[in-house]
Amino acid sequence: MVKQIYLDYAATTPVDPRVLKLMMPFFTKKFGNTMSLHRLGQEANNSVEDARKIIADFIGASPEEIVFTSSASESNNLALKGTAFANKIRKKNHIIVTKIEHDCVMESAHWLQQQGFKVTYLTVDKFGLVDPEELKKAINSNTLLVSIIHGNNEIGSVQDIKKIGKICHDHNVYFHTDASQSIGKIPINVKEMNIDMLTASSHKIYGPKGVACLYVNKRVLIEPIIHGGGHEKGLRSSTTNAAGIVGFGAAVDIFNKEGKKETLRLKGLRDSLIKKILKNIKGTRLNGHPVSRLANNVNISFIGVEGESLTMELDFNGIAVSTGSACSSKTLEPSHVLTACGLKPEEAHGSIRFSIGRWTKEEDIDYTVKTLIKVVNKLRQFSPFYHGK
């Protein structure tokens, strides 16, 4: 039996058994529709409101500022499209994003461009960080919204969102951040950090898939993108996913109690993995920022080795990771994030993301490094680009 070591927590996490336990009654016994007036409905509704409060408190928002959605993709679509269309009457038609956003922000921005909105794509430095001065320069009198990812999903770089939010507010521009990867790992207070909208997702923090939220500050003018029965204060119609929301709340609640300690532990494991790979395998480089970095993200390029091959070999050895290689993508183009950071094609194709999590142990790190030494050497034997330099 091959070992199974999961190092793809940034893709998705398993549901914490404690979370699952709290969710279970909502599938069978407490199955009511939260919009129903009867007790079954109201019981489910009360639990959803409890979860809303937990999540709001966790980020320093008010419960009525939390809109539940089906996914971070939906939340990001709502943030961009919902504000773009609602603010047409204010004649604000300019949106600023970065070149390292998640596809759901990128594609929403592209779509808005097709609808006649103007979009600026901010460049980043080699560590994947936005220059606040560049942002200032990009803002003009028509700028409505700035959307910048907090912790990058591929390279883990963490932006100074408090500073970015301040710039936005000084210019009277809305600030949205996609915190799907950072929530639970970095303390967030939306009021102190000048955030008007924030995306968070349940399945990245040991809650179930199919539920996420968008925090929307009361002052933000926004329209729904899903119309219907007027759920979520009219911002997101759909029968409430009570079981999912209860799970999301329970997942966040665990971070209230254990988050600080867990983040410290992850940072230790992360740094150990980085150090051991760079020390033991020649022709490697760390991608993303060395310090301003998500606690669970390690992204490394292995020169002379193609990422999809390496991912497959690691999988044969029981280790699950992701790659930014073109071969693994549907477009056959290397990751736009790595390209934006100035990586050469051969560096981008050889990149692997290791993302650790709640059940990663030090011995998993050691097994991973040991396996990497073996498989990287093996693949380099076939490679025309590596001659032991």
Add this chain to the structure above:
Amino acid sequence: MANNFYSPETLKHFRNPHNYGDIKNADGVGEAGNIICGDVMSLYIKVKKDRHGKEVIEAVKFKTYGCAAAIATSSVITDLVKGKTIDEALTISKGNIVDVLKGLPPIKIHCSILAIDALGEAIYQYLLKHKQPIPKDLETKHLRIEKSKLNFQERYNKWQEATKKH
């Protein structure tokens, strides 16, 4: 191991590829692919006349940078080519490779073309070196590959230019 993306045959060739490495003093070296797309293959051939005076590819090796499909197709083409005459080798098609692998995902079919191109280039170089006539198809193919190499060099240079500020 279960993997629904690649066939068991592809995974077998990927994990234990045949004939990898290079040949010193090869009679022909064919290069295909480009680093921007992340697939680069070098194919080395050694040619010998058999007792009937026919030119036979007696040794063949590859070096490939690429995904599992690229490595598997490299391995398969070396199997298909070994022991064949030059004329026979030129009839090998991407379909032959895909058949051996019992199918490739549609997005990976280009990997089999890569292998065919590298083989064509190796034979082209051999024929050129030995001042032998080059079949018209092979000549056309060679010009196409040369052109695309230039094209990619240009794209690579642009890429370097664009990322210089980092």
